[in-house]
Amino acid sequence: MTRYASVLDLVGHTPVVDVSALSPKANVTILAKLEGRNPAGSVKDRVALSLVEAAERDGRLIPGKPDQILIEPSSGNTGIALALVCRLRDYHLKVVLPTNVSPERHQLLLAFGAEIIDSPGAEGSNGAVRLAQSLSEENPEWVFLYQYANPANPLAHYTTTGPEILADVPEITHFVAGLGTSGTLMGVGRFLKERRPDVQIWAVEPPSGEVVDGLRSLEDGYVPPIFTDNDGEHLLDRKVIVRPRESIEWVRRLTEVGLFVGLSSGAALAGAAKCAATIDDESTATIVTIIADDGWKYLSTGAWSDDIDDVVERAKSIIYF
Amino acid sequence: MSAVLRIPTVLRPSMGGESVIAVDGSTVGEVLLQITTTYPAIKGQLLNADGTLHRFLNVYVNDDDVRYLGGVETRIANNDEITLLPAVAGGAW
Numbered sequence: 001m002t003r004y005a006s007v008l009d010l011v012g013h014t015p016v017v018d019v020s021a022l023s024p025k026a027n028v029t030i031l032a033k034l035e036g037r038n039p040a041g042s043v044k045d046r047v048a049l050s051l052v053e054a055a056e057r058d059g060r061l062i063p064g065k066p067d068q069i070l071i072e073p074s075s076g077n078t079g080i081a082l083a084l085v086c087r088l089r090d091y092h093l094k095v096v097l098p099t100n101v102s103p104e105r106h107q108l109l110l111a112f113g114a115e116i117i118d119s120p121g122a123e124g125s126n127g128a129v130r131l132a133q134s135l136s137e138e139n140p141e142w143v144f145l146y147q148y149a150n151p152a153n154p155l156a157h158y159t160t161t162g163p164e165i166l167a168d169v170p171e172i173t174h175f176v177a178g179l180g181t182s183g184t185l186m187g188v189g190r191f192l193k194e195r196r197p198d199v200q201i202w203a204v205e206p207p208s209g210e211v212v213d214g215l216r217s218l219e220d221g222y223v224p225p226i227f228t229d230n231d232g233e234h235l236l237d238r239k240v241i242v243r244p245r246e247s248i249e250w251v252r253r254l255t256e257v258g259l260f261v262g263l264s265s266g267a268a269l270a271g272a273a274k275c276a277a278t279i280d281d282e283s284t285a286t287i288v289t290i291i292a293d294d295g296w297k298y299l300s301t302g303a304w305s306d307d308i309d310d311v312v313e314r315a316k317s318i319i320y321f
Numbered sequence: 322m323s324a325v326l327r328i329p330t331v332l333r334p335s336m337g338g339e340s341v342i343a344v345d346g347s348t349v350g351e352v353l354l355q356i357t358t359t360y361p362a363i364k365g366q367l368l369n370a371d372g373t374l375h376r377f378l379n380v381y382v383n384d385d386d387v388r389y390l391g392g393v394e395t396r397i398a399n400n401d402e403i404t405l406l407p408a409v410a411g412g413a414w
Contacts, residue, residue: 126409205379205386218331218366221377221408239386241404274384 028276036294040084048081050156073128076105083112096132104297149225157187179203186230203239204271242267262293324401335362350393
């Protein structure tokens with residue numbers, strides 16, 4: 001086995017596994033890239049490392065200088081990944097976290113030494129973003145990396161995830177991933193389109209449930225700046241919405257091929273299956289999708305054991321992406 | 322063509338409190354225009370002055386975002402399901 005000097009050297013270079021046994025079409029291969037193998041457990045390890053290293057390069061963070069504070073809104077995985085990076089680089093991290101994230105996420109943040117600032121659960125990620133923005137304005141000495149607008153987010157995927165996918169799956173025809181900050185889709189999408197213009201980029205829109213219900217007006221809506229900056233509307237070829245029930249069903253189906261994955265990955269696979277269903281019988285296609293994290297942080301949802309109607313109801317008020 | 326339109330909570334006060342209505346039209350644009358005629362209060366919340374979609378409004382036909390199909394020109398077939406959803410930061414169900 002290779003020997004590594006730091007846990008941060010373990011970020012990236014994740015494996016790809018064939019899950020075509022779940023493909024609705026025999027002529028369509030579906031491959032899953034297992035981002036849960038990253039050290040803090042999700043695809044966001046790539047982003048967190050990229051955000052911190054970019055801030056160190058441009059002087060917003062100074063390695064070794066005491067008492068440097070970072071603030072970031074996160075529904076979980078970015079916060080956990082940043083907490084790991086900050087613990088190893090000796091920065092203090094404040095995570096603005098909606099109160100309705102799963103308890104496992106809360107505890108992981110504390111385990112890596114992050115400070116949690118609660119934001120209203122009903123306002124979801126939008127509310128966390130707003131609170132982090134206002135706190136950062138009140139405390140200009142805090143470093144606000146702002147994953148939704150920071151080019152280092154898609155850059156992480158442009159320089160690592162995208163090249164890894166093309167090296168491992170040169171025959172790729174479609175890339176399907178969940179749409180959160182849009183960093184994965186913008187970074188991998190741009191990398192692939194520059195080299196293989198025919199590759200189709202599909203976004204899977206997560207179900208929005210009670211967060212959408214909590215909006216006071218359409219003007220409370222939000223489009224991540226990195227989506228706009230990367231001309232996401234032209235970069236994406238298609239965007240499909242996946243319902244909570246479909247996501248849970250696919251989380252369960254993935255255990256048939258031995259994968260224990262987080263709920264957003266169920267949605268990603270559901271999207272990959274929709275994509276596969278559009279391929280005609282005479283053609284072949286190879287779809288690559290992203291398993292953003294493993295299932296450990298979601299055990300409290302009962303996603304694998306409880307009645308699916310109960311799980312879907314519970315899922316509507318909890319943030320999983 | 323007769324289709325079903327699903328309305329998000331945030332737009333219901335401007336649309337008579339309804340959550341699902343039956344609509345007619347052969348394109349998404351026709352359906353949205355028809356709605357603004359029936360519910361004038363919704364005008365400006367769905368379409369911009371140039372006829373494009375409001376930037377914080379996503380419109381799905383059978384779970385497909387119309388921005389990546391034909392936009393407001395996307396064809397509607399009988400019994401299609403059209404869903405309006407506000408754009409929010411990814412991260413919630």
